[in-house]
Amino acid sequence: MDTLTPSDFFSPSKARQQRAQAQDWAQIDSWLSYKYAGRTVPAFERNEETLRVLRELSMANEQADEQRVVQERLEREALNELEEKRTHDDDRKILDTVTAHLTSSGSSSLDSIASTAVALNAPAPSAEIMAHTVLHHTSASQSLANQLAHIRTLQRYLQKQYALLRSQLSELQSNPAFSAPPSLQRQTTDQVRQTKHLRSKIREYEDRLSTLQSAHARGSRGQEVASAEAIADMLEQQSALDELRRRVEDLETRVDEFAGLPADKEAARKDVGRMEVELDALRRQRDGLFERMVAR
Structure with a gap:
């Protein structure tokens, strides 16, 4: 077998070829060791021609072994x-x-x-075996009949639930009560804009109030009684600030009612319809629990 030369390290194709030949020689050595069964394998020249002949010989030997196995199996089956x-x-x-x-x-x-x-399909025509077989078939038949009845009951229940869901879907799609108002998106946008505006006003008034309180604190150090006009102005601004806070809280409460709804009108309408269906399901569940409690 050819050995690697220094130039082969710079030739990937030559290196791959040498590795492939090394693997082939390893398979041939294993095959010869198996065939000689512990005896010494005769020495021979290791070149490409010898490797090709030994590969063909090993393949022919494997095919012959497979044919012999098939022939022996056929002979055994014929004898049986x-x-x-x-x-x-x-x-x-x-x-x-x-x-x-x-x-x-x-x-x-x-x-x-x-x-x-x-x-x-009894293994033997004895009375005991056939009696056991009849009992087994009767039990299996009864079990299958019970399962079939259960499946039919389940099918009827599913058909009833399917019809109920179809009617609820039709009602959700046709009833105007489950439709979101056309101005929902515009109202939400206006309320969000008003909320942002009022928050900025609150920050402005809070800054002004803080400034007035600081000025009042500085003036109170030199005077025992504060100016009546400054106090009245502060009280008026505080009242206006409280009013703005109430308006902002009211708007935030109204906006929170639409929290989680998408901006698209159709998508919001679908979400409202889905929530109505869940509410109806919870109501029916509550009524059923109440009826069972009354029945007890």
């Missing part, structure tokens, strides 16, 4: 079929002999037993 045929021929002779000596009622009974065993 011959043995079964001999057994069937012997059983046939015994059956013919017994049938020939039976009366008409005995022959009819034998046919009945055989037909029953075949219909029940």
